[in-house]
Amino acid sequence: MNVPCSLRDGAPRRRRRAFRRVVLCGCAVAAALMTAGCAVGPDYRKPTIDIPTSFKEGVEWQRAQVDPKATLPGKWWLDYHDDTLTHLVQEALKANQSVAQAEAAYRLAQATVAANTAGLFPTISAGISGSRAGAGAGAVAANGGALNSGVHNTVTADAAASWELDLWGQIRREIESSKASAQASDAQLAGQRLSVAASVAADYFGLRRADVDIDLLEQQKRIDAGILDMVRASYAQGESSSDSVLAAQDTLELVIADLQSTQTSREQYEHAIAVLIGVPPGNFSIAPDPHYAFVAPAVPLSLPSQLLERRYDVVSAERTAASANAKIGVAQAAFFPTLTLSAQGGFQHSSLANLFSVPNRFWTLGPELAGTIFDGGARTAAMHEARATYDEAVAAYRQAVLSAFESVEDSLSSWNHLAQQERAFADIYQRNKRLFESEQAQFQFGTASRQNLLSQQLTLLLAQQNLADTQASLALSSVTLIKNLGGGWRWDEANESPADVVASSRSSR
Structure with a gap:
């Protein structure tokens, strides 16, 4: 039929x-x-902290001009109007190994987020295999039974899928934790870039300060040498004592010693800048500039509450606390059973040509529910560890906030007093300049000695050096204040992402 x-x-x-x-x-x-x-475990809430309404230190105009919308530019070093400094900072941001290390850590954190996110999806695998086996007429199987004699071929093609359902939110809490860790790593990367840029600027201004001091010390050395010659001549004529000669020699030697110390400092600043830009110190040099003019730009001041969004270390500590909070949910989910859905299907036959045929198919489908009954307290210990880690992270966050306010207050205090000191030294320099001009006029009219003229010139050089050193310190203080205020970086809490970073930061990633 x-x-x-x-x-x-x-x-x-x-x-x-x-x-x-x-x-x-x-x-x-x-x-x-x-x-x-449901996702077990506590939902994250930002730790509470006391925030002052205003900064304590700083000059009156700084406190009066606090602007909630004020922000530093991303490339804040451009405000110093120095092409050499700009070039050095840009080179350091591209070549510094600490920045490269922080960027690699950020990419690692992003990869961890992707790996944890993959846990939400099923795992699917497929394969095809073949085998050829033979047995003689008297061959016996492992169980003692007889084997079919002859040669046998087996071809198998199968596919399998497995899916562990995230019933209790363990995977989702892992993703939440890894995302917060990645955000903390992002803030640390911004902090590393800011730290490198600020270090370059600080070392550069230290080098320029040494340039000015070396020039002034060289002038003092020549004048002290001239005064020593005059005192020796006066001693030879019996007009001066040997004590006067010894005192003049000591004065000259002190200037020579200060000159050597300053030259050492300049060389070390130059070496430090070379390392920051990724160049061996032996292949790097910066031309001296004995007449360098220091610039200290006005730094816009925002509200103390906004410091929590503009300090990379505070943001990193807060995101670390958020990551630790999610880990509590991960530890808590371990107390519940897991449900896994699995399926497998395929074809098996003795010939590849006839493999894909309905009579040769096979399949299995079924769930698996599994849970831990006894583990000797391991899960309880993991829960205690997660909670302790969170408490530690919260304490670290609150300490980071306190340290941030301290550093800003210190910077404002330094800026305030250095600005007053700079005005005082500027007045002293102007008065000594007029005194030196007066001494020059008296020397030309023969009413003053050359030794008195040189002594007044020394006083003028010392006043000039004090003024230049204070101006350098003021420039360094402005760099420190910019760094302590976040250096142009800001965290957008609503979107949980950086709102304004150094220009090349994003592109380099």
């Missing part, structure tokens, strides 16, 4: 449709469970 082809194929089609319905039903159930599943 001949059976129509449509009738012969009807049963397999019905079985295939039934299989698909089972798979679709399983997926629907899994999706429902995923939607209804």
Whole structure:
């Protein structure tokens, strides 16, 4: 009897449709469970902290001109109007190894987020294999039974899927934790870039200060040498004592000693800048500039509360606390059982040509519910560890905030007093300049000695050196204040992402 082809194929089609319905039903159930599943553990709330309404230190105009919208530019070093400094900072941001290390740490944190996110999805695998085996007529199987004699071929093609449902939010808490850690790493990267740029600026201004001091000390050395010659000549004529000669020699030697110390400092500043820009110190040099003019730009001051969004270390500490909070949920989810859905199907036959045929198919489908009954207290210990880690992170965050306010107050105090000191030394320099001009006029009219003129010139040089050193310190103080205020970087808490970073930071990633 001949059976129509449509009738012969009807049963397999019905079985295939039934299989698909089972798979679709399983997926629907899994999706429902995923939607209804809760994430155990505490939801994160930012730790509370006392924030002052205004900064204590700083000059009156700084406190009066506090602007809630004030922000530093991303490339704050441009405000110093020095092309050499700009070039050095840009080179350091590209070549510094500490920045490269921080960027690698940030990419690692992003990869961890991607790896944890993958846990929300099923794992699917597929493979094909073949084997050829033979047995003689008297061969015996491992269980003692007889084997079919002859040569046998086996070809298998199969696919398998496994999906562990996130019923209790363990994977979601892992993702939450890794995202917060990545955000903390992002803030640390911004902090490393700011630290490198500020270090370059500080070392550069230290080098320029040494340039000015070396020039002034060289002038003092020549004058002291001239005074020593005069005192020796006066001693030879019996007009001066040997004590006067010894005192003049000591004065000259002190200037020579100060000159050597200053030259050492300049060389070390130059070496430090070379390392910051990724160049061996032996292949790097900066031309001296004995007449360098220091610039200390006005630094815009914002509210103390905004410091929490503009300090990379505060943001990093807060994001670390958020990551630790999510880990509590991960530890708590370990107390609940896990549900895994798995499926496998494929074809098996003795010939590859006839492998993909309905009679050669096989499949399995089923869930697996598993849980830990006894672990000797390991999960409880993990829960205590997670809570202790969170408490430690919260304490570190609050300490970071206190340290941030301290550093800003210190910088404002330094700026305030250095600005007053600079005005005082500027007045002293102007008065000594007039005294030196008066001494020059008296020397020309023969009413003053050359030794008195040189002594007054020495006093003028010392006043000039004090003024230049204070101006250098004021420039350094402005760099420190910019760094302590966040250096143009700001965290957008609403979007949990940086709102304004150094220009090349994003592109370099």
